[in-house]
Amino acid sequence: MGVDEARRAVRRLADAVEVEVLDPGPKSSDVGDEQQRRLVALGRFRAALEAEKLVVAAAGAQTAEAAAEAVWLGASLADLSAITGRSRQAARKRWPELGAIHRRRRWLGNHVDDIIHMAGRLAQRADDLAPTWAEGTYRKLVRHLREGLRRCETDFAPDAYDADRPAQRWRDLDDLVNVTLRELIELSGEPASPEAAFALHGATGVLVYYDHATAETPDE
Structure with missing residues (x-):
């Protein structure tokens, strides 16, 4: 999956998120129906933020699950560090449950x-x-x-x-x-x-x- 495909997937997720935003009201520079257009855009922005939270949480959970799977299959923290490019201490801090596994x-x-x-x-x-x-x-x-x-x-x-x-x-x-x-x-x-x-x-x-x-x- 490339960046563009990932962006489209996140956009579809944002479109599915139900949000409510307050209308900040008219602006002196509004032209035509710009107040309504702005309200819709703010709603999309709020939905994008919510989608971002969901994606980050889901990605974090998926990464933790993949790390645990690797350790259950015999990988060490050093093996994970070779993938992440960070120290074993960093892996232990991010996924504290891996030590027990x-x-x-x-x-x-x-x-x-x-x-x-x-x-x-x-x-x-x-x-x-x-x-x-x-x-x-x-x-x-x-x-x-x-x-x-x-x-x-x-x-x-x-x-x-x-x-x-x-x-x-x-x-x-x-x-x-x-x-x-x-x-x-x-x-x-x-x-x-x-x-x-x-x-x-x-x-x-x-x-x-x-x-x-x-x-x-x-x-x-």
């Missing part, structure tokens, strides 16, 4: 197999960890865990590729650990077998490691 992605990337293995053990022994209360919620979490594991096995297969959402598998894996696994561990009851106790201990270890590795450090 980078830490989570880096840890997840090094522990895909560990997560699937230990979460799988927990799913296998879930019946022996059922609590005496909130059993319905517990069963729902177990179902979510098993569904998440099946999705991970598909998403992280050697030939897996999602052209439309290339980073979604990392978001899903993070959600599996940080939400589903965490809530399931918190809700689990006393283990009814040594195997269940081992599965719970292993899954808890994964979560503790995740929390430690993804915590913000003082220099960040």
Whole structure:
């Protein structure tokens, strides 16, 4: 898209914005219907300003989304700086959420197999960890865990590729650990077998490691 095409798109957006402006009244230099023409022009100016705000906000959101997508796919702040031509500190200041994404992605990337293995053990022994209360919620979490594991096995297969959402598998894996696994561990009851106790201990270890590795450090 060139500049002219972008201008036309913004103009169409401005035309769609509904605004009201006060008529400043007649001017001594008005000729004919110039007061009405001026009011229309002021309305267009107001609409252009509103369209500008919308474009800036939308562009900012799109840029932030693209930056996050790149970091979920393993890009570092240095990689982003090479694109923006500004420092890593500038990227960190503009998109403060990228630091957390980078830490989570880096840890997840090094522990895909560990997560699937230990979460799988927990799913296998879930019946022996059922609590005496909130059993319905517990069963729902177990179902979510098993569904998440099946999705991970598909998403992280050697030939897996999602052209439309290339980073979604990392978001899903993070959600599996940080939400589903965490809530399931918190809700689990006393283990009814040594195997269940081992599965719970292993899954808890994964979560503790995740929390430690993804915590913000003082220099960040």
